[in-house]
Amino acid sequence: MLAAVLFRLGVPKDYGENYEGLRLVFEVRLHNQGQGDIFIWDIDGEVFVGGDKSPRRVYLGRARSLTSLEIKQKTEAQTSVYLDLRHEDLEVIERLRDGGKPRFEIKLSILLTMCLQNPPDSSWMFIGPCGQSQSRYLTRYTVVVRDSRSNSPIEVDRDMWLDVLSKLGFKYVRVIEVPAITGVVNEHAKAAIKYLDDAWKQMKTDYENALNTARNALEELKSYAKDLGYVDDKGKIDFAKIYGASPDSELVRGMDGILRGLWALTSVGSHAGRSRFIKRADVEFVITTIYMLMKSMQENMKSQ
Numbered sequence: 001m002l003a004a005v006l007f008r009l010g011v012p013k014d015y016g017e018n019y020e021g022l023r024l025v026f027e028v029r030l031h032n033q034g035q036g037d038i039f040i041w042d043i044d045g046e047v048f049v050g051g052d053k054s055p056r057r058v059y060l061g062r063a064r065s066l067t068s069l070e071i072k073q074k075t076e077a078q079t080s081v082y083l084d085l086r087h088e089d090l091e092v093i094e095r096l097r098d099g100g101k102p103r104f105e106i107k108l109s110i111l112l113t114m115c116l117q118n119p120p121d122s123s124w125m126f127i128g129p130c131g132q133s134q135s136r137y138l139t140r141y142t143v144v145v146r147d148s149r150s151n152s153p154i155e156v157d158r159d160m161w162l163d164v165l166s167k168l169g170f171k172y173v174r175v176i177e178v179p180a181i182t183g184v185v186n187e188h189a190k191a192a193i194k195y196l197d198d199a200w201k202q203m204k205t206d207y208e209n210a211l212n213t214a215r216n217a218l219e220e221l222k223s224y225a226k227d228l229g230y231v232d233d234k235g236k237i238d239f240a241k242i243y244g245a246s247p248d249s250e251l252v253r254g255m256d257g258i259l260r261g262l263w264a265l266t267s268v269g270s271h272a273g274r275s276r277f278i279k280r281a282d283v284e285f286v287i288t289t290i291y292m293l294m295k296s297m298q299e300n301m302k303s304q
Contacts, residue, residue: 003031004145011167022085031076045108051097104154106145192220207278215266
């Protein structure tokens with residue numbers, strides 16, 4: 001009779017609401033698949049959460065819709081279902097997703113009335129007449145909210161979830177500001193930045209490809225340094241010249257070690273001995289470190 005599909009997860013701030021607590025907003029489309037109009041009086045439901053790395057799930061609480069609505073036959077209507085949380089609940093979600101994607105299971109209980117000739121079962125309560133041949137009945141209907149992309153339990157993209165957490169002001173979330181590289185005219189430097197941007201996008205779906213793209217960024221970074229005269233006779237980036245320091249200084253040895261480490265980490269095979277899977281945190285570390293290395297080199301080459 002009713003199908004429910006989630007099409008957006010947000011927080012009150014997304015809708016201009018000044019709500020000081022912790023609240024998730026599940027935007028749901030309800031599709032009336034029946035032969036008559038439906039009037040919905042009340043919606044609440046159970047919400048469970050899990051993660052994409054484990055079959056375990058935990059009950060979070062009850063969500064409620066604050067508005068009634070009417071859905072004509074063979075049409076759909078939009079509603080918002082609100083779930084209030086405590087900080088402890090968010091910590092539970094973080095533990096369950098373990099750096100991955102959270103999965104929500106929402107089972108809505110909908111109090112509705114509908115005009116029928118004959119109710120389908122005894123759960124329908126007669127309310128009164130409705131036209132010449134029908135009567136109005138009341139029932140509570142249960143429906144599971146599905147994911148609009150896969151018609152399966154709701155799985156929230158990790159980046160979307162981190163955005164939600166930041167808007168909620170979750171105390172364990174920290175935003176790291178990475179200074180932008182600006183004023184770049186060298187083609188190799190532009191290519192390095194583009195590779196890093198591509199690697200960040202690929203990280204959402206393919207860690208191995210993201211690492212390979214980060215390796216391309218390192219190649220372009222080396223070519224960038226060579227164009228500006230900061231590669232020595234052995235074909236290595238001359239950090240001593242870039243930083244105006246002694247070749248034996250700890251600074252130069254440290255920067256050279258960072259570069260060699262990044263070359264190793266952008267090799268997919270380098271991760272095989274530690275784990276069967278490359279972790280997202282590994283890829284984030286590599287991409288961010290390459291970017292910051294390039295930023296540091298750029299600023300010091302300008303100062304020479």
